[in-house]
Amino acid sequence: xxxxxxxxxxxxxxxxxxxxxxxxxxxxxxxxxxxxxxxxxxxxxxxxxxxxxxxxxxxxxxxxxxxxxxxxxxxxxxxxxxxxxxxxxxxxxxxxxxxxxxxxxxxxxxxxxxxxxxxxxxxxxxxxxxxxxxxxxxxxxxxxxxx
Amino acid sequence: xxxxxxxxxxxxxxxxxxxxxxxxxxxxxxxxxxxxxxxxxxxxxxxxxxxxxxxxxxxxxxxxxxxxxxxxxxxxxxxxxxxxxxxxxxxxxxxxxxxxxxxxxxxxxxxxxxxxx
Numbered sequence: 183x184x185x186x187x188x189x190x191x192x193x194x195x196x197x198x199x200x201x202x203x204x205x206x207x208x209x210x211x212x213x214x215x216x217x218x219x220x221x222x223x224x225x226x227x228x229x230x231x232x233x234x235x236x237x238x239x240x241x242x243x244x245x246x247x248x249x250x251x252x253x254x255x256x257x258x259x260x261x262x263x264x265x266x267x268x269x270x271x272x273x274x275x276x277x278x279x280x281x282x283x284x285x286x287x288x289x290x291x292x293x294x295x296x297x298x299x300x301x302x303x304x305x306x307x308x309x310x311x312x313x314x315x316x317x318x319x320x321x322x323x324x325x326x327x328x329x
Numbered sequence: 330x331x332x333x334x335x336x337x338x339x340x341x342x343x344x345x346x347x348x349x350x351x352x353x354x355x356x357x358x359x360x361x362x363x364x365x366x367x368x369x370x371x372x373x374x375x376x377x378x379x380x381x382x383x384x385x386x387x388x389x390x391x392x393x394x395x396x397x398x399x400x401x402x403x404x405x406x407x408x409x410x411x412x413x414x415x416x417x418x419x420x421x422x423x424x425x426x427x428x429x430x431x432x433x434x435x436x437x438x439x440x441x442x443x444x445x446x
Contacts, residue, residue: 209355213332216351216383234415235422242386245354292428293397298386305422 197264197271199225205259208248215244215261219272222263226270227326235306236270236324242299243274243320250318251276258317269308269325277317330380335359341370347377354387361391368398368406377409379434384416389423396428405430 201222205211216237223236244261251259259276289301303310309323332350339345344367348360360376367374376392378384396406408425410417412433420431 212353212355213351216353231418234418237383238385238415238419241353245385289424292424293393293400295390295393298389298423302386302419302422
């Protein structure tokens with residue numbers, strides 16, 4: 183797995199940078215996935231808890247994509263991070279079956295064993311969208327403060 | 330110490346399970362097994378994640394299971410973290426301060442290769 187980086191111009195609301203990773207090796211890709219998320223978030227100026235939150239949220243989405251997407255014959259799972267002038271946008275896509283959480287999905291009680299991934303994504307990011315029209319696509323957005 | 334390394338120290342009554350580096354679904358199984366075994370008999374159980382630089386929800390799940398085991402035996406799990414760290418931020422965001430005793434201790438710092446005083 184090697185991240186692909188494409189740079190774009192500074193047109194309005196066009197990404198100034200794009201980084202993409204395909205998960206060819208499943209769980210073995212996770213350490214490099216995490217490092218790529220952290221490096222890209224830091225490059226945009228996110229620090230401290232904002233950066234930790236982005237890493238956790240996007241990482242959880244990638245784990246879900248590998249866990250569910252790898253159950254399909256093509257084992258497709260991909261992370262794309264786009265940096266805009268005012269925000270970081272991460273798109274995690276797989277060919278698994280369905281990923282729309284219930285609207286009321288909140289953080290479970292601490293004693294619960296599972297079900298924290300999506301609630302944590304919601305807490306750490308400014309905006310999350312789910313699209314199950316073609317496999318599963320999760321879009322996670324974090325704005326830079328003051329933008 | 331390699332990331333994902335788990336060290337278990339102590340005796341039958343007091344056990345500390347220490348996790349190093351980045352702990353996630355891909356390498357935290359050993360942590361889960363160590364915590365499960367210790368929580369069945371230990372009078373006092375501490376999970377030391379001061380040397381951990383990252384934890385994911387798989388680690389939260391193991392801590393939740395262990396805390397439940399300890400609570401069933403009338404005891405509380407102690408979690409040791411650094412004050413300004415990713416693991417502490419995730420634990421608090423998930424509300425774990427209600428479930429476990431979180432103790433922050435910066436007196437020992439892990440430099441990535443081992444504990445440095």
